Amino acid sequence: GTLLHRGIELLYEIPEGKDFRDLDSHEIERLLPQVPQAVERAFRELYKKEDGEELLLTGQLQIAKEVLAKYSEAVLAYDQRNGDFRIVGLEKEHLAHLRIETEEGHQEVALGGVIDRMDIKDEVVRLLDYKTGKDTKKLSTIASLFDRDDKKRNKAAMQTFLYAFFYQYQNPESQLPIKPGIINIKEIYSQDFSPYLQLNNSEVHDYREFAEEFEQGLRGLLEEIVNPLVPFDQTEDKKKCTYCAYKELCGR
Numbered sequence: 001g002t003l004l005h006r007g008i009e010l011l012y013e014i015p016e017g018k019d020f021r022d023l024d025s026h027e028i029e030r031l032l033p034q035v036p037q038a039v040e041r042a043f044r045e046l047y048k049k050e051d052g053e054e055l056l057l058t059g060q061l062q063i064a065k066e067v068l069a070k071y072s073e074a075v076l077a078y079d080q081r082n083g084d085f086r087i088v089g090l091e092k093e094h095l096a097h098l099r100i101e102t103e104e105g106h107q108e109v110a111l112g113g114v115i116d117r118m119d120i121k122d123e124v125v126r127l128l129d130y131k132t133g134k135d136t137k138k139l140s141t142i143a144s145l146f147d148r149d150d151k152k153r154n155k156a157a158m159q160t161f162l163y164a165f166f167y168q169y170q171n172p173e174s175q176l177p178i179k180p181g182i183i184n185i186k187e188i189y190s191q192d193f194s195p196y197l198q199l200n201n202s203e204v205h206d207y208r209e210f211a212e213e214f215e216q217g218l219r220g221l222l223e224e225i226v227n228p229l230v231p232f233d234q235t236e237d238k239k240k241c242t243y244c245a246y247k248e249l250c251g252r
Contacts, residue, residue, distance in 0.1 A: 001130065001131065001132045001133075003039070003043065003044070003046060003064075003068050004047065004068055004072065004075075004130050004132060004185070005070055005116055005130055005236065006042040006091075006092060007035070007038045007039050007041075007042045007068060007072045007163045008038075008072060008075055008090075008117070008130065009090045009091050010038040010042065010126075011031050011034060011035065011038045011072070012031075012039055012087050012090060012117075013074070013090060013214060014087060014088075014089075014090065015188065019085070019088070020087060020088045020120075020228075021087045021189065022084065022085075022086050022196075023079065023085055023086070023087060024083075025080050025084075027085075028076050028079055028080040029080065031076060032073060032076055032077075033113070035069050035072045035073050035076070036069055037074060038072065039065060039068050039069045040055075040065075043057070043065060046198035053211045071132065071185045074185065074188045074189060075130070075183060075185075075188065078183070078188050078193065082123070083122075084121070084238050085119045085120065085121035086119055087117070087119050088118045088119060088120055088122070088125075089115060090116070090117055090118075090169050091114055091115075091116060091117075092114065092115055092118065093112060093113070093114050094112065094113060094114070094115055094124065094166035094167065094169075094170055095110065095111070095112045095166070095170070096110075096111045096112070096165060096166050096169035096170065096224065097109065097110055097111070097169070098111060098215065098218060099219075100219050100222050100223045101223055102223065102226055102227075103227075103228065103236045109150075109222050110167060110173070111162075111165075111166070111168055112166075113159075113162055115127055115161075115163045115166065115167065116128060116129045116130060117129070117130075117212070118167065122174065123176055123177075124176060124177045124178075124179050125167065125174065125176045125177065125179065126179050126180075126181060126195075127160060127163040127164055127167055127178065127180045128160075128161055128180075128181045128182070128183055128195055129156065129159060129163070129181075129182050129183070130183045130185065130187070131156055131184050131185065132226075133183045133185065133186075134186065135154075135155075135182055135184055135189045136143075136154060136156070136184075137156075137181070137182050137184070137195070137196065137197050137198050137241075138152035138154070138197075138198045138201075139154040139157045139192075139197065139198070139199055139200075140199075140200055141199070141200065142161075142199070142213045142214050142217060143169065143209050143213075143217060144230075145157060145158045145161065145214070145217065146217040146218075146220070146221055148235075151237075152174065156182050157180075157182070157197055160180035160182060160197065160249070161180055161197075161207065161210075162215050162218075163180055164178045164180045164207035164211075165211070165218070167207075168207065168208070168211065177205060177206035177207075177208070177248075178206055178207040178208060179196060179198045179204065179205060179206065179207070179235065180196075180197055180204060180207060181194075181195035181197060182195055182197070183195045189206070234250060234252070
């Protein structure tokens with residue numbers, strides 16, 4: 001996933017000194033032959049190999065490199081099919097603050113994250129994340145994003161809603177709709193593919209329609225974390241520990 005993000009960033013990067021980059025079908029056609037070089041550079045950066053240094057990849061990594069090139073071409077082909085757009089940010093860090101209630105009174109909590117891709121298409125701000133796994137764009141309710149007992153909690157949707165929260169915080173003057181989405185690489189080959197989130201089977205057209213409820217849920221989560229009366233305890237669902245990077249620390 002990290003390599004895919006970097007490869008697309010290299011292909012779509014905004015020229016130095018500019019605030020945006022306009023892309024159309026002809027420009028993407030010109031970029032397609034550059035995919036192998038972008039993937040090569042992403043691998044070199046990961047393994048800290050300068051240009052000219054030998055980059056030896058095992059059979060498995062060589063296959064991964066070829067698959068990554070195919071995935072990158074699929075993203076470009078999707079963008080080419082769907083018309084002109086303007087890149088306004090790639091892998092850009094955003095910061096925000098949220099006011100919460102604590103035992104000591106009001107406090108401001110600093111939050112931050114890196115938005116993978118911000119673009120403007122048809123007068124809509126799109127906040128897009130690339131996913132190489134089985135992530136889904138469907139969620140039942142906003143409240144479900146904060147329900148730790150919900151085994152189908154959509155973590156990818158939570159991430160893109162956070163992107164929208166960050167974007168709105170830093171761009172309060174913008175009147176354009178804010179549309180979060182997920183580019184699932186495993187679904188992108190479908191002719192009817194759409195990256196946009198589906199809330200209760202309806203497309204999310206503008207984050208602002210759900211901002212109040214989302215921020216209320218986020219505020220409640222943060223207030224629970226800092227509440228000394230709510231202890232930190234282990235999950236009772238041990239399946240959550242399977243891929244946890246910290247399971248050795250707690251004996252799971």
